[in-house]
Amino acid sequence: MESLSLLMEGFSQALTPMNLLWVFVGAFLGTAVGVLPGLGSSMAVALLLPVTFSLDPVGAFIMFAGVYFGGLFGDSTMGILMNTPGGATAIATTFEGHRMAKTGRAPQALATSAIGAFIGGLIATTLVVFFAPKLADIAVMFGPAEYFALAVFAFIATASVVSDSVIKGLSALVIGLALAVVGIDGISGASRFTADMPQLFDGISIIVITVGVLALGEVLHVASRIHRDPKLSAIAVSGRPFLSKREFREALPAWLRGTAFGVPFGVIPVGGAEVPTFMAYGTERQLDRKRRNPQFGKGAIRGVAAPEAAGNATSGTAMGALLALGLPTSATAAIMLAAFQQYGLQPGPLLFERNADLVWALLASLFVGLVMLLVLNLPFAPLWAKLLLIPKPYLYAGITVFCGLGVYATSAATSDLLIVLAIGALGFVLRRYGFPLAPIMIGVVLGPLAETSLRNAMMSSGGEIAVLVHSPVTWTLYGILALVLVYTAWRRIVSRARVDV
């Protein structure tokens, strides 16, 4: 129960009026960015990073705790009301959520998703509190070969599972890897692909890449279609924003099942919460088919509850993996990692010993943030939808200015603004041709880890490749990866066969 007393200390730090204010500001801004179409949780963190620069580390991370979950609460709101999910994690929620909204149950759909996000986040964060220190103990057993296996697992799983075309997924992945090798090589000190420009010696910052690929690419994409696509309109929300007892009982098992899907995926790097949300959605649909009165297709409350809980549960445990292993399992976590490094902190097994007060204050504020977000979202979700009353030109103009601000504020370098524009153009082209963007981020995030662990493993073995598969941990990881690939291939063949019939 040592964790509990440490957590209580964390709460005593998080519950000062000033820090409560920071959580609130973070949760508020995070939700606002998440609600905007096309911008999800990782954008919320990337764009709001400069806001925290002038705070002390504890205040900054407390604010991040709010932003982190806030983006996730927000992105399903638009999916439900307008059928435009804010991020990939909200797609699964959108199917049934938008149907519920069309049948006049928009408030219930919003409430189900908000409560689902709360439950998923709450359970996952609780697990992190009790198991993250133990995870850190296990992490000590991981050597370079094991980390390399983990990275390979993430690469292949993201590229093949998340996208509908393996070639497109892998192409996006190698673009990410190529972006990640620019800069001074950490092991040998050689300058790589910098064209002798000092601005590139530190590599291309993860913030520049995220803002370019996700935000600026999105703005360019919208610009290319604004006069082409039919106008979307949001469904008006009226009526009680609360669930009846019957609805609550209906959704409860789905919330819990969704959480169960989400929790493990925070630690397994497969590109964030996309996979678990779809697995949770698929499972609910399977279960629903066996019921006497199937609800799916008519706006099933469970189809909203399960993916939403899964998404937030993944984000909760992803925070645990980041703190205890130093392993970023999603783009959002990677930007958090960049934020840690900005303050001279290195997440990983040692963080719990060296910066215990900060870690526990952060974990405590995750709880505080969740409660605040429930309050902000449950009764006020219809108000968030009013953000869409801002005319589209001004909305995207504002987002673009914030992209510029965010990038310039992190580095104060004009060169970064030009790089972000180039990457934004690349992001637009990839969007235009239906390439998935998640593998790029995973390549950028885990590329350096893959490279250093691969080279360290081979250096220590004197060039033997066999070192990569020498331990049971690596066998297990490659084994699971093989199973995942076989399962994906089988699913594709089955679905193709079904289409043919």
Next chain:
Amino acid sequence: MSVDAQDSPDTGELARTPEQIPEGQHGFWTGRSGLVVAGILAAIGAYLVVGIVIMDVPEGAKVPGPTFFPILIAIAVFVLAALLAVQTLRKPEPVPATEGNARFHTDWKSLGLVFGSFLAFALLLVPVGWLISAALLFWGVSRALGSRRPLFDVGLALVFSSCIQLAFGAGLGLNLPGGILEGIYG
């Protein structure tokens, strides 16, 4: 990760129903413009190869050295570029036959205006200062996205960039360049 609704399959009625146009009505490039991506990949690969060849590897660098991982990436990049090219050539994108195809094509004018505005912002930020360059960016993007009140937009853009200057510069102590207006505020 943000995935556009149009790119994801079956997001309800958003997904359009593409009707195939009979073969032979379009040129070779119709539906094959995706070759651009294969080209971009090849260009990235070429940059990697040049970088690997001219890289200054320090004396006594241990094996595998700094070129080891980039070589692996470069090989993968070329293989994938070739596969993509073959895939695009064999299976061109279906052309949806709605409203004379106008919706299918990219709106280069709006796109160029957004791109140009951001480029101007990047180049003008330091010499001219945040207040004016950010206002210009705001104005350009809102114009590109269909705003039809240029004069009102100028005012709005200036108010917006000043608000950010106040909130982030004065409030949070972020150092935004003053440019030609240096000294007037600050």
